[in-house]
Amino acid sequence: MMTNLFSVFDPTTKIFNINLNWLSTLLGMSLIPYIFWLMPMRMNMIWNLIIMTLHKEFKILMGPQGHQGSSIFFVTLFSIIMFNNLLGLFPYIFTSTSHLILTLTLALPLWLSFMLYGWLNYTQHMFAHLVPQGTPPILMPFMVCIETISNMIRPGTLAIRLAANMIAGHLLLTLMGNMGPSLSMLFVSFLIFGQILLLTLEVAVAIIQSYVFAILSTLYSSEVN
Template identity: 70%
Template sequence: MMSNLFSIFDPTTNIFNLSLNWLSTLMGILFIPLPYWFTPNRYFILWNFIMIKLHKEFKTLMGMNQFNGSTFIFISLFFFILFNNFLGLFPYIFTSTSHLNISLSMSLTLWLSFMLYGWINNTQHMFIHLIPQGTPTILMPFMVLIETISNIIRPGTLAVRLTANMIAGHLLLTLLSSSSNNLSNYLLIILIFIQILLLTLESAVAIIQSYVISILSTLYSSEIN
């Protein structure tokens, strides 16, 4: 039972000994059809509206010391996670964001780039950031230790947050669907209705998690300037 339950997260499914599951990570490109680049259709207007809103919000969070165009890194991160989260809701499509291979790679890469840039270019600011303003002298060593640990575990918390939320919803849907074999028609209708509600909730979680990861990454980048 457990092996079948967790088989939906198994990345080793292959064809002719070629692991093709991870190709679903690139399927988000299919959401950008050719007319997007040529005509201002409704899809383009919606896409552009979302990007402008995200750009304004990320620009506000990053403050005045940002580089031109730096917000588009986090906009791209938002859409990348969003597409992969949504693709995982379709049957027989591998959810790459439910694995730490993807989520930890993204969060660790961003965190390392922020830390290297901050400690190389703004060393004094990074040291000051380890001690909150108004901290008593006797507590400064403890605050430095606490801030250092909280800073180190940031990529792990980002990755685990995304992975755990995607796994939880998929497991719940799988558990409910596996219990439908011996149900009466009346209970089966109720189960289908519950599954539709859970799928709607999972769609909201897919959007929220991509937004949360992007916002937190933006906040972490704003602390190095």
């Protein structure tokens, strides 16, 4: 029998003798997206600006024939490669993008999917693409061979370019670092300064190579539309 009508409002929800009734006060804040009550950090604002800039650039490269929203895929590809490139610059962290097993895993399925899509849907356009406009008839067989070979080596050039640039910078940093114990204090200070400059260059190379990989992938996809 209820002794008091207002006893239903008493805090009675307990787990391990911890009163959880007042958590309902914060429940509404957890359901509202953080963008409405939390100011975004400068890093988030910069990253959103980079993403929107890349989205606009990739959309221009793909042209009006490009599929809606496909630029997001290349922005994601750029982000993944750049993240792995920059992560490999920290000590004792494995640089996955310096190995062909990863770069080929990214480049080969992309190129193969573009080729299958192009030859299955735009066969005449793909045949016409093998002969550049204005080629003399006598040179057409040679141009077909050259264009075919250049098309076949595209995934290899994408993969080797990324891996070679990552390997070269890390090897140079390692070789310069191994010279430290055999140098005097004066030369060690110059060596450290040179290492800092080289590390700054490697950061730029890591960003540029991820951008080049994404841009070339976008150009390859635009050729089959």
